Amino acid sequence: MNKGKSMHGMTKARGCDHARLGNFCKLFPDLPSWAAECGIEHPCEAAEVAALLGGPGGVMHDFDDSSRDSEAPAAYTFFAQFIDHDITLDTETNLHGKELDNAKVKEVANLRSASLDLDCVYGFGPEASPYLYDQTQPGRLLVGNDVNDNDLPRNSDGRALIGDPRNDENIFVAQLQLLFLRFHNRRILGRGFEDAQKDVRYHYQWLVLYDFLRRFCDPGVFEYALEEIRKKALPKCEIRDEYGRLCMPVEFSVAAYRFGHTLVRSHYPANEHYPAIELFDERFGTEGFGPVPPELTVDWRFLLDVDDCHPYVKSKAVDHLLADELIRLPDPVVGRNAPANDRSLAFRNLLRGYVLGLPDGQSVAHALKDKGYPVDPHADLQFDEITGWDCLGEKWRKKLEGHTPLFFYVLREAGILGGGRHLGPVGSAILMEVFGAMLVHCDTFLNEKGGWTPDDCLGGENFTLARLVRYVQDHG
Template identity: 55%
Template structure:
């Protein structure tokens, strides 16, 4: 009977809240103020955000920004977006109105609800499981997830109005993330062969988590910081397996609330993880017939939230290293510049009433950082270094070398060089220290600590490594660590391209 048993597939963590990696740090807004104990006004914050991130500002890369590339395949930009939608959703924070804050008062952020579980559990795919989210599943009770529609079998399932039937509507906001969603739906359906729903779901989640940490983050993070925190993560996981309650003695992954549940730190969600905005290109390939389309292409309605026509079905060979003989397109460089399309977003994205600056994603990110009381980059770097993470809080980011920097008035410029908004600091760090190839040391530390906390404090391939389902125990004959399935994994570390390749071969 409905409601008398635990819903199948609903093993994810409860919804969480936002918080800080380091509580009590002075906010950027307060650091910029000439009045002790007070923050700069919202109008002043908006003025500075416009100088940096508005149309014509320092972060306006124009058309030229598209020509600078990293070494990361372009598909990871959309995988990053997919992961973001799995772990964070803030529908409360406003960029306008009388309640704007910038003084870094912890309490408002502590009470800010995260409408996603920060646990890498793919609730954006599974919803609340077949019982609680039946519209996502076949009616035959097998646990098969709905895909395709009458107009395109290679699209998401949709209702008669064209709305996607998926766990998170944001995964239909452009054709690439919609096709990424389809990839994971199909992977689940493949995993169902010979498995119960619960076992298939577990395998899908563990492969996904493994890819996030061992493939995705390794590509986008500073190698030294990744190595340091990867060693710490594996040590903590081994301590958990041994029953050690003090498994993280340095507190590297203690990003939790007082109940021990992972928090979503705003340093991550509002700054570091927004690196995806600077790696977006102006145009992308789709398939052989459409080797180049614009990011917001009016010919094809690539803005999303509408059915994907058959001619826009993505061939992942163009965006991921599926075939060594066919190198994929790469992301734009990791730096402080955004392409023109994200500085001047069109009406379907931001609405007709948006001002020139409000059309800029960089401007919005900077102003949001002020609203939630983010610390300056320098302040956070000092705090992070106390944990022993290999970063240099005195690193010189050579702001004076940035084109357009001297157009900022001298008093503001001097303050910004001492107290840099976190989002701008991290993107400049990526371009200057990491040469545009990946995040810099501080950005990497924020991202890795956040994801490491998710993996250690929720059900993951690390914490559940030796806990097999009955079906698995029968086949494996005992207590063994979890590993990617050999029919999916390539010769090296499991990569996102292996999932695409596995589905293509199926």
């Protein structure tokens, strides 16, 4: 079979030999699930716990905006979301379904390739996804629409013409997608499509490793894993399927990498005229998956360290609190008839963790330590200090302290051991294991013969998201 061909005869964006879509899987399939450890037999009981922790008014609801800021500029929240939309998408599992066993988890399709290949930007490439590309300028991606040049290309219903529809879920991630479209269109000057695509991917992969992961991971775990990546000694777990493709571990996609939800603020500045709009602001009809009005075109100086003289807002702390805006998700994101609990992203994450049979945080900590990661499985996460913890009732308090749902564990660990600045060791180890696998096993800058570093005009080894924004703005 033609190497570039994948499903339905379409040409898959190249970038990873096994970039063809794979399935979900587990890092630690031998660990018992959290539900089994807690004696939970019915989805209703799991939903009860998910509501106590993650529902409206629950332990994770930051209803009075009391969560601190982290040190990371707010734009990294949307970069984190953008990365998520490049690598993982589950449209199959039922939020209120029964717990799936390991065999069933392995049957769930991941609709993004588990590789840092920017399929959310390139789709299946110019041949198979021509509607993403400018037919008048071969190899260039479409940008703008009739109403706003500084928005994504859209069809007559206002739906974005992009590789992953979720990059239009809020206006900030949509504007970040636009940045990457423009970055490609700039980098293609003097190059063919494939060279430009490779150049963009390599710069993006560099950002993921040296800017994003360095910023959000525990420094000890990051340095340990970086060394292992350089030795090509990651992953430590078996996460390739029988065809040699990387699968997407649910410990990552349903728990650790959802840490980004805690970074989200309820309000953001868009530009100097709109210094505080809601993430999903009804006044502008920007409640998800619709055009970015010209007046809300994002000025990244307000969200990122683009200009040394300009103040910018930060992401929220990495802790167990999620912004009110995420506890009351709007109709376009969760559907018109969604009940109150289903509108809460914290509730959804916890219940999804049950459905996909995630193990508890404590046993994952032990398993990671056994694999060699510098993790302390006996870390004291000070549950008694959590506001609202005593309202859980003795039965659940005891169970949850011994067997903490992985998503909650990762966030609490970040708040206590990472001081809210970055993930703790367990969350960091899961991220480094999975990103490490993608970096080591796919077509990445790390595997380029003779080595590769970012273009000098982008800051060389000091390339950051802010440099990318400056470059795109300077070059249109």
